[in-house]
Amino acid sequence: MIVIAHVSDIHIGATSSSIDRANAVMRYLDSLPADLDAVLVTGDIADHGVAEEYEEARKLLTSRHPVLVGPGNHDVREEFRRVLLGEPDPGAGPINQVYRSAKAVYAMCDSSIPHRQNPGHLDDETIAWLEGVLEESDLPVFVAFHHPPTLLHSPIVDAIRLQRPEPLAELVARHPNVVAVLVGHAHTAAATTFAGRPLLVAPGVISTLKLPWEGATTPDTCADYDLPPSIAFHVLDDEGRMTTHYRVIQ
Numbered sequence: 001m002i003v004i005a006h007v008s009d010i011h012i013g014a015t016s017s018s019i020d021r022a023n024a025v026m027r028y029l030d031s032l033p034a035d036l037d038a039v040l041v042t043g044d045i046a047d048h049g050v051a052e053e054y055e056e057a058r059k060l061l062t063s064r065h066p067v068l069v070g071p072g073n074h075d076v077r078e079e080f081r082r083v084l085l086g087e088p089d090p091g092a093g094p095i096n097q098v099y100r101s102a103k104a105v106y107a108m109c110d111s112s113i114p115h116r117q118n119p120g121h122l123d124d125e126t127i128a129w130l131e132g133v134l135e136e137s138d139l140p141v142f143v144a145f146h147h148p149p150t151l152l153h154s155p156i157v158d159a160i161r162l163q164r165p166e167p168l169a170e171l172v173a174r175h176p177n178v179v180a181v182l183v184g185h186a187h188t189a190a191a192t193t194f195a196g197r198p199l200l201v202a203p204g205v206i207s208t209l210k211l212p213w214e215g216a217t218t219p220d221t222c223a224d225y226d227l228p229p230s231i232a233f234h235v236l237d238d239e240g241r242m243t244t245h246y247r248v249i250q
Contacts, residue, residue: 002104004142005029005039005065006232008184008202011074012057014047021205021229022060028249029063036065038099038106042184042202043072043146045080049116054083068099070108072146072185073118073160096129104140107133111145111162118160120147127167134175140236143172144182148201150194154211156222157186169195180234180242187223189230189246198242203230
């Protein structure tokens, strides 16, 4: 059995409580009595993409569990690389990372568009990189990135979802070892399908996004910062079945 924690949208610097909320999540994970196979953080690490925010995130996003952190639309690739990844001469290319364990492979793709544009995109370099990751192992693969590649029926998020998802869908459909696609960006827990696989959306740490039937009509009125942070636990059992639990962190 594989158990992973899925964390997203911590937005360090967005509010005065952003550090405390992220810290509560990470310390909760460290307090668990059992080891997790991985902790995946799917983007929007910083709110403004500046070095000071990443310095705080670097201190917060530490754990006794393996942690893999990817960018979102609020992140800046160069500062992300320099501060979080420790690259002395950071470039502007996509930040694609892979973590391989004895039981699974975790492919963190960069769906951000430079200059902090809100929609997402997986460029040809990233698709080719992911194809190589999928082809080199028969282990289960979790594909993770920031932007949902399909409609979630949340108009504010749907307007800035992943653009041109067809190459990804074709790639996932060809590789049965992809067991799930994991994303963030929506600031609300959701579960649907993509290319015939589970598409699992992590809730937000910094805030929760209201849905249309809850009164979300504009970006200024949709985010609830009073609700506590939430995360997801994804479980892949020995029969290949995915189960997701969502947990509120008080």
